[in-house]
Amino acid sequence: MASVADQITEMKKRRKAVILAHNYCLPEVQDTADHVGDSLGLSLIASRTDADVIVFCGVTFMAESAKILNPKKKVLIPEPFAACPMASMCTAEQIRDAKRCHKDACVVGYVNSTASAKAEMDICCTSSNAVNVVSSVSEKEVIFVPDMNLGSFVASKVPSKEIILWNGYCPVHQAITQQNITDLKGKHPDAKVMAHPECRADVLSTADMVGSTEKMAEYAKASAAKEFIAATEIGMGHRLAKDCPGKRFYFPEHAVCSVMKMTSLQSILKALETMSPEVVIDHDTRERASAALKKMTEVK
Ligand code: 13P
Ligand code: SF4
Numbered sequence: 001m002a003s004v005a006d007q008i009t010e011m012k013k014r015r016k017a018v019i020l021a022h023n024y025c026l027p028e029v030q031d032t033a034d035h036v037g038d039s040l041g042l043s044l045i046a047s048r049t050d051a052d053v054i055v056f057c058g059v060t061f062m063a064e065s066a067k068i069l070n071p072k073k074k075v076l077i078p079e080p081f082a083a084c085p086m087a088s089m090c091t092a093e094q095i096r097d098a099k100r101c102h103k104d105a106c107v108v109g110y111v112n113s114t115a116s117a118k119a120e121m122d123i124c125c126t127s128s129n130a131v132n133v134v135s136s137v138s139e140k141e142v143i144f145v146p147d148m149n150l151g152s153f154v155a156s157k158v159p160s161k162e163i164i165l166w167n168g169y170c171p172v173h174q175a176i177t178q179q180n181i182t183d184l185k186g187k188h189p190d191a192k193v194m195a196h197p198e199c200r201a202d203v204l205s206t207a208d209m210v211g212s213t214e215k216m217a218e219y220a221k222a223s224a225a226k227e228f229i230a231a232t233e234i235g236m237g238h239r240l241a242k243d244c245p246g247k248r249f250y251f252p253e254h255a256v257c258s259v260m261k262m263t264s265l266q267s268i269l270k271a272l273e274t275m276s277p278e279v280v281i282d283h284d285t286r287e288r289a290s291a292a293l294k295k296m297t298e299v300k
């Protein structure tokens with residue numbers, strides 16, 4: 001009997017499918033994917049692929065973004081209940097209320113949000129382009145949703161803007177403390193510290209670099225250092241170890257995103273066999289969310 005990974009390869013060919021996986025997915029899922037990356041990289045691949053079917057391994061907002069950016073494709077999400085908790089911290093109605101209170105403000109929204117929330121945004125951003133996106137808007141006042149930590153980080157880099165922060169956060173990154181980093185640094189004094197901008201400001205203040213998961217991979221590859229402390233989700237360890245043989249990476253042990261771990265080889269195979277569950281977004285929401293996402297992809 002062929003292994004599950006071999007069966008996936010076979011089904012993938014038959015369905016003319018491409019498998020995309022986020023850097024936080026389980027190692028075996030990353031190893032089976034055609035592309036592994038951060039939110040921005042995967043969105044761009046999804047928007048340009050000529051495959052008939054996109055299988056998205058990650059969380060629901062990522063699969064929704066793929067569908068919004070490339071609506072003619074069938075987008076499968078093997079685990080349709082893998083929802084990012086931060087995305088539920090900002091509803092479309094709450095954004096409409098905020099816009100009523102700040103009439104001159106532009107809404108910049110992190111992609112870690114639902115499709116209906118994106119439909120209310122002027123422009124989306126990811127952790128890798130948030131600073132450039134906020135710098136690119138003409139309004140001085142910016143409502144930044146939903147991640148307050150990423151919003152504060154952007155505010156520190158773009159002082160010319162008045163950033164109105166939201167009360168959302170990633171529970172995984174929020175739980176990483178400065179003490180966690182100090183403890184790891186005590187054990188590995190030569191290690192460089194890389195931190196995801198979803199971390200709290202006091203954690204970011206300890207970092208040698210702050211960036212998206214993909215930027216971390218680039219930094220670790222290019223650095224002469226041999227050891228790194230990564231203030232992010234532990235799934236990133238697999239990607240980093242693959243990209244940087246001979247280098248060592250240390251994580252706060254509790255930095256585990258359970259929804260990112262839901263997708264398994266079995267659920268990918270089942271999705272390809274049954275061609276479900278499929279991402280479906282109503283036309284009006286998709287059109288409005290698409291404008292905000294497309295604007296983001298045009299920012300250099
Ligand atoms: P990246 O875009 O840096 O990969 O992070 C997105 C994220 O938070 C996934 O949870
Ligand atoms: Fe959401 Fe945080 Fe998990 Fe990313 S790591 S999917 S932001 S809960």
